[in-house]
Amino acid sequence: MPPRNRQSERRPARAVRPARPVTITAVVDPVAALASESLDDNLYLYDTNKTAGSTGFGTPELHSRVRKGDTLLWNVLPLECETYVALTDIEIDPRIAEPTRKVYPGTDIVFWTAEVKQDLTEPVPYRLSFLLGTVSTPFTPTARPALAGPADEERAGR
């Protein structure tokens, strides 16, 4: 953990932080998930931080590289537009992030946002739950995505 004054020295760099949040998109095949009653093979996660070193693209075990102060945004892309899919819960250690449910203004389409509260040294797994079709019990994949800190080489270089 760096001393406090070093953190404040780095603050000017935050000003050049990209204006967009780090978006984590869950692509869901709702028809296959409803037919198999499982999301395990029917959830594909992606984020916009590949250049920062995120890994696991296209799997439910996406590891998103994030830093303290990053804004995160989770949204859903259903593969079948006529079947209801919504992200209904995100469970993560509240010391790391406290996701809030929001809707795109003027619609009932849900997204979640959170701010990363601290730099991470170990990946922090979290759990996503989805509502599909008219089934009232949420679907949660067995595999967990995670938030991860800066890549090792980047940390070593500091």
Add this chain to the structure above:
Amino acid sequence: MAQQHGIIVLFDVENALRTRSLDGNTYWFDNMKFLGSVGVGTEQLVTIVPGTHFLDGSQATEQVLNWLPAALGAIPPTVPRNYLAEQERADDRRTLRELAALDGEGGVSDADIKRLQRRVGKRAHKSGGGRGLTHSKLLDVTGRTTSDSGAYNYPAPVITDITGPAVTEKIMYPAQYGSPDMIYDGWYWAATVDTSRPGVYPYTMHVQLHELVERNDELVWESVDLTCESSLKITNDPKRNGFTGAGLGVLPLPPVPAVG
């Protein structure tokens, strides 16, 4: 008519604009994994097209494909297509209401005026200057209007052509449908597939992304044209009814509705 294939292409627009390439920035999906499509969710999707014939041996009908492009890290396509236009208008109405409310007792505070000024900008709209997809307002990725030109929501990528061996060998006949009104409608691409010649046939998708750049003290949308590739695999397997696993025919509806 057999079920239509939906092929969704997700583009990492930010990286694609930065590298000026779709290599490594494209993820393909279709809804036919259960029939044998491989590479779903990756850059190497092979879309299965079963069915030179029906189970009873008769010649199958053609297969229809539809392509839907989407931008990663943008407002998802489940939000209505005219969302930008509607939010712009809602924002204008809100500003006008607040402007009218300023004229209350106790005078007008500078801070309120500055806040509204920041929202609407100081420059007048140029009439007839519709060069891009938006006039002067921008939406950010949470659907709110923003004045930060670095935070804009990427417009949906536009497919401009589909070419390659699958087209030249007359395996599929792609065509563009829809309307040139990109705000309320837009284009989409669909194709019919000749299922009588099994084999793997690659094709190239031509895609237009849009980048917001400042030129002559003005923000304009510039198009960036790129290509990416996928393929179709046409097999000898018979087309099946997804409900019954048999040929086309009546669906297995119960003769009487379930009680309850």
